[in-house]
Amino acid sequence: MKPRWRIRLALLAMLTLTTASACGGAEEQAAPGATGGVTITMWTRAATQAQSERLVAAYNKGHKNQVKLTVIPTDNYQPRIAAAAGAGQLPDVFAADVIFVPNYTSQGLFLDITDRVGALPFKDELAPSHMKLGTLDGRTYTVPHTLDLSVWFWNKDLYEKAGLDPEKGPATLKEFAEQARAVDRKLGKDGKVHGTFFGGNCGGCYVFTFWPSVWAAGGQVMDAEGTTSFNDRPPMTDVFEVYRDLYADGVTGPTAKEEQGPTWTGFFPRGEIGVMPMPSTTLGTMPEDMKIGVAPIAGPDGGESTFVGGDSVGVSATSKNADAAWEFLAWTVSDEAQVEVMAKNKDVVARTDLADNKYSAEDPRVVLINSLVAKGQTPYALRFGQTYNDPQGPWLRLAREAVFGDPAKVPQLNTEVTKSLQQ
Amino acid sequence: MSVTLARPRSGPAHRPGPPPAPWWRGRRAQGWWYAMPTALIVSVLFVAPLALVVWMSLHRWPLLGPARFNAPDNYIKIADNPLFLDAVTFTLKYTVLTTILLSGLALGLALLVQERRPGVGFFRTAFFLPGAVGFAAAALLFYGMLNNDFGPIDPILQTLGITDEPVKWIGTPDMALFSTIGLVLWRFAGFNMLILLTGLQAIPAEVYEAARTDGASRLQIFTRITLPLLRPTIALMLILSVTGSLLAFDQFFVFTNGGPDNSTVSMVMVVYRDAFFRFDLGGAAALSVVLLVALVLLNVLQMRVLRGRGR
Numbered sequence: 001m002k003p004r005w006r007i008r009l010a011l012l013a014m015l016t017l018t019t020a021s022a023c024g025g026a027e028e029q030a031a032p033g034a035t036g037g038v039t040i041t042m043w044t045r046a047a048t049q050a051q052s053e054r055l056v057a058a059y060n061k062g063h064k065n066q067v068k069l070t071v072i073p074t075d076n077y078q079p080r081i082a083a084a085a086g087a088g089q090l091p092d093v094f095a096a097d098v099i100f101v102p103n104y105t106s107q108g109l110f111l112d113i114t115d116r117v118g119a120l121p122f123k124d125e126l127a128p129s130h131m132k133l134g135t136l137d138g139r140t141y142t143v144p145h146t147l148d149l150s151v152w153f154w155n156k157d158l159y160e161k162a163g164l165d166p167e168k169g170p171a172t173l174k175e176f177a178e179q180a181r182a183v184d185r186k187l188g189k190d191g192k193v194h195g196t197f198f199g200g201n202c203g204g205c206y207v208f209t210f211w212p213s214v215w216a217a218g219g220q221v222m223d224a225e226g227t228t229s230f231n232d233r234p235p236m237t238d239v240f241e242v243y244r245d246l247y248a249d250g251v252t253g254p255t256a257k258e259e260q261g262p263t264w265t266g267f268f269p270r271g272e273i274g275v276m277p278m279p280s281t282t283l284g285t286m287p288e289d290m291k292i293g294v295a296p297i298a299g300p301d302g303g304e305s306t307f308v309g310g311d312s313v314g315v316s317a318t319s320k321n322a323d324a325a326w327e328f329l330a331w332t333v334s335d336e337a338q339v340e341v342m343a344k345n346k347d348v349v350a351r352t353d354l355a356d357n358k359y360s361a362e363d364p365r366v367v368l369i370n371s372l373v374a375k376g377q378t379p380y381a382l383r384f385g386q387t388y389n390d391p392q393g394p395w396l397r398l399a400r401e402a403v404f405g406d407p408a409k410v411p412q413l414n415t416e417v418t419k420s421l422q423q
Numbered sequence: 424m425s426v427t428l429a430r431p432r433s434g435p436a437h438r439p440g441p442p443p444a445p446w447w448r449g450r451r452a453q454g455w456w457y458a459m460p461t462a463l464i465v466s467v468l469f470v471a472p473l474a475l476v477v478w479m480s481l482h483r484w485p486l487l488g489p490a491r492f493n494a495p496d497n498y499i500k501i502a503d504n505p506l507f508l509d510a511v512t513f514t515l516k517y518t519v520l521t522t523i524l525l526s527g528l529a530l531g532l533a534l535l536v537q538e539r540r541p542g543v544g545f546f547r548t549a550f551f552l553p554g555a556v557g558f559a560a561a562a563l564l565f566y567g568m569l570n571n572d573f574g575p576i577d578p579i580l581q582t583l584g585i586t587d588e589p590v591k592w593i594g595t596p597d598m599a600l601f602s603t604i605g606l607v608l609w610r611f612a613g614f615n616m617l618i619l620l621t622g623l624q625a626i627p628a629e630v631y632e633a634a635r636t637d638g639a640s641r642l643q644i645f646t647r648i649t650l651p652l653l654r655p656t657i658a659l660m661l662i663l664s665v666t667g668s669l670l671a672f673d674q675f676f677v678f679t680n681g682g683p684d685n686s687t688v689s690m691v692m693v694v695y696r697d698a699f700f701r702f703d704l705g706g707a708a709a710l711s712v713v714l715l716v717a718l719v720l721l722n723v724l725q726m727r728v729l730r731g732r733g734r
Contacts, residue, residue, distance in 0.1 A: 078699065079695070079699030082698065082700075085486040086704060103702070107487060107702065108487045108488055109486065201680075201682055201683060253572075254571065257594065258571065258591065258593060258594050258683070260680050260682070318487075385700060386700050386701045390701075391682060392692070392696055393700075397685065400684060
């Protein structure tokens with residue numbers, strides 16, 4: 001064979017290989033559903049992985065259409081959504097932290113499902129805070145997927161050892177601090193047990209665990225439009241002061257200041273913390289032999305509130321399987337899914353009419369958590385993520401100065417927070 | 424050994440010559456054909472994305488929907504971005520420190536394992552081995568090892584009596600910076616050692632022998648022979664180190680997350696944040712273009728200085 005022909009053949013082979021590998025990728029995307037129906041793709045974040053997996057497993061078991069779930073690490077979820085949206089490669093369905101939903105809807109990432117939601121017989125019973133944030137200009141884009149409320153957990157065994165009443169949790173933020181100090185004083189000498197803990201280098205942890213104390217005291221953290229921050233005034237500054245004193249006195253775990261978020265809920269299940277704010281979704285994952293009390297988060301002098309967090313879910317604007325995607329979403333908020341999947345696993349139900357159900361009645365703590373949905377808040381701000389969750393955002397600097405640094409800088413940093421909200 | 428020479432084929436003396444080849448089969452075109460696969464790959468993977476980034480930087484570019492031309496707004500607002508301006512200062516500081524420490528350590532390691540002695544292969548492999556770990560994985564490994572809650576380093580140091588309490592490895596700005604530099608040294612010293620080793624082994628042994636015969640001391644041999652002859656290799660290492668440090672991302676994103684208090688935010692982290700947290704794709708593209716231009720200029724300057732000295 002002449003060298004020239006060899007070169008031509010080599011070029012042809014390279015071209016064929018390149019084309020074949022490109023076609024291979026496209027073929028994989030178009031795989032039909034396992035049962036002959038449609039296979040829709042869904043993304044969710046790791047923080048609410050357990051609930052999503054249970055819902056998808058139950059749906060796939062009883063339906064012809066199938067859902068293929070992909071779980072993405074929570075910290076990377078927002079960038080992944082942004083990258084996929086920019087490349088036109090969003091899944092058919094994706095859940096999102098409810099506080100990011102206004103931004104996503106304003107970017108046009110979700111399909112308008114106003115008429116489909118309107119046809120549901122229980123449309124008025126869907127979790128109001130989630131529905132509010134999923135509505136833009138009177139049009140509905142998402143439905144509630146999971147509800148995750150912030151509450152105080154206390155370890156009854158540690159309370160007993162510390163000489164506290166194990167059946168009486170804190171009713172005010174001041175009591176919370178006193179009980180944390182008592183546990184730390186009695187049991188914290190070896191450095192393994194601590195009075196309390198919080199994510200001190202995690203913007204999302206601060207809003208989830210500190211803000212309910214502000215709401216419980218009758219205050220607000222922002223205006224209704226989510227464009228002006230009130231985080232430089234009481235009761236927010238009072239709440240900061242309580243936690244500041246707890247850290248300064250060594251009542252919190254020593255790494256609270258460095259805790260970036262991924263492991264902030266990991267200490268309580270190990271029996272190392274007396275009392276601390278925790279996500280309600282972790283109640284079902286606690287060690288079975290651990291005696292845990294649950295109390296609503298209170299303000300400095302009383303009241304009760306919670307951060308109604310969790311995920312909302314919608315059909316992506318670029319989905320080619322909108323009907324199948326909606327069929328799945330409608331099922332996730334049905335009686336069957338909410339009671340037999342969510343409530344059965346001690347999760348908060350996404351419908352107010354199902355708050356009292358056969359499973360929640362078995363555990364008074366679940367009843368308490370369900371009752372808080374109506375008392376809690378979900379803050380609205382179009383620029384929430386970049387202001388409060390972003391590690392480089394202005395809120396984390398403010399909170400860290402208030403708790404660990406110089407509180408005199410808080411007013412100046414609060415103007416930065418407002419500036420970010422108004423961008 | 425036998426050698427066979429091909430004989431030229433004989434033919435009729437006045438046979439008419441072949442018709443001239445078309446342009447695409449000519450000798451000049453052949454060069455273009457050979458270069459085409461590489462040119463195609465470079466065009467698709469570098470030129471086209473670069474053009475797209477420049478185009479994006481001139482627009483307000485939403486995640487979905489049509490872009491709107493807004494030049495030069497994305498470039499003007501860079502001056503109002505305090506996080507980026509702080510990141511420039513921090514990245515330059517990190518680059519200077521890392522380059523000096525990494526070069527010194529790599530040179531020391533290369534000199535240690537330069538000569539062939541029993542067991543030197545083991546040490547060469549051991550020094551290079553961290554380079555086989557993915558950088559993000561290495562950053563995660565350090566995060567776990569140095570974590571105050573579950574990392575093994577603190578208990579070991581305390582057991583040995585070196586420290587009394589857990590060290591805040593990433594708890595203060597200075598500690599976070601030096602812990603990160605420690606990670607980079609661990610990960611890259613072996614790789615840079617390898618680069619320098621190739622340069623060291625290219626220096627003829629006769630030069631060293633001649634120097635020793637002339638009575639040169641070890642220091643004189645190092646400063647008058649090794650370093651001057653190693654200059655091209657050191658230049659390559661410096662360019663790689665400076666460019667890599669200016670584009671630092673993984674180590675800060677995974678290990679320190681930019682903290683504490685935004686003290687370890689690199690320039691690329693700001694680009695990432697603007698694109699994927701703030702969804703300001705046009706602004707992030709403008710930052711990328713500025714960073715690229717600065718890098719190209721710096722590399723040109725570096726090449727000129729290092730080449731000029733080498734002549």
